[in-house]
Structures are given as C-alpha cells and as structure tokens.
Amino acid sequence: MTDETIFDKIIAKQISADIVYEDDQILAFKDIAPKAPVHYLIIPKKRIATLNDANPEDQVLLGHMMLTAAKLATEAGIAADGYRVQMNVNKGGGQVVFHIHLHMFGGRQLAE
Ligand code: AMP
Numbered sequence: 001m002t003d004e005t006i007f008d009k010i011i012a013k014q015i016s017a018d019i020v021y022e023d024d025q026i027l028a029f030k031d032i033a034p035k036a037p038v039h040y041l042i043i044p045k046k047r048i049a050t051l052n053d054a055n056p057e058d059q060v061l062l063g064h065m066m067l068t069a070a071k072l073a074t075e076a077g078i079a080a081d082g083y084r085v086q087m088n089v090n091k092g093g094g095q096v097v098f099h100i101h102l103h104m105f106g107g108r109q110l111a112e
Helices: 006-011 056-076
Strands: 019-022 026-030 038-044 083-086 102-106
Touching: 006 026, 006 038, 019 056, 026 056, 038 056, 056 083, 056 102
Parallel strands: none
Antiparallel strands: 019 026, 026 038, 038 102, 083 102
C-alpha cells in the first residue's frame, strides 16, 4: 500500500477543497495554485501513487478521469478555445503529490 497524501484528506473531507465534481470513483477540485484561469485536478478515490503503479484493472477508471476532464472543460466554457490535460509522473516528471491526478487547465493561451 502506498503512503497517504494530502489528497486522501481531501477525499475524506478532512481538509477543504473547492470541489467541482464528485462521484463514487473520482473527485475533481480547483488547484490551490492555479497556472491558468481554470485549473482543476481530477483524482481517483482509489490510491494509486503514480501512473507507473496503475494496472490494467484501472483502465476504465483512467478513462473516466480523462472524459471527466473534457466534461469539466466544457462546463467551464474553455473546451472550444482549448485547454491542456496533463499527468506528471515521478519527480523527474514534476510530480509532487504521489496520488495520481490529471491537471486540466486553460482559459488563457498556453505556450509550449
Ligand atoms: P503535481 O506537481 O503534478 O504533483 O501537482 C500537484 C498539484 O497539487 C499542484 O499543482 C498543487 O498546487 C496542487 N495542490 C497541492 N495541495 C493542494 C490542495 N490542498 N488543494 C488543491 N490543490 C493542491
């Protein structure tokens, strides 16, 4: 079992977050340090430390996270203009919180 992170506390509602979507599998909330006018994190409730730790059984869950990112971009009004979906993997990939999460951000012109 991987270590608990701050995202487990958000899932358990032990610390607050600005939640924009929740179901039995996933949670989405506003990033506390947004890189763009819209910046959400989409996380599974199941604890998976990095994408390297995901299994074939997580395939539907990962797809659900992706489709929810698109749905939330549409709801935020940024889907047509464009936005970015990103998952950082391990320290070299810029991952800081070791509970997988998709970043969905946009609302401004994104450079490289
Ligand atoms: P990463 O570098 O991909 O691991 O991204 C972690 C993200 O989590 C960063 O963009 C942080 O700003 C964000 N973050 C950390 N703590 C919180 C929190 N309590 N609520 C919302 N976002 C957070």
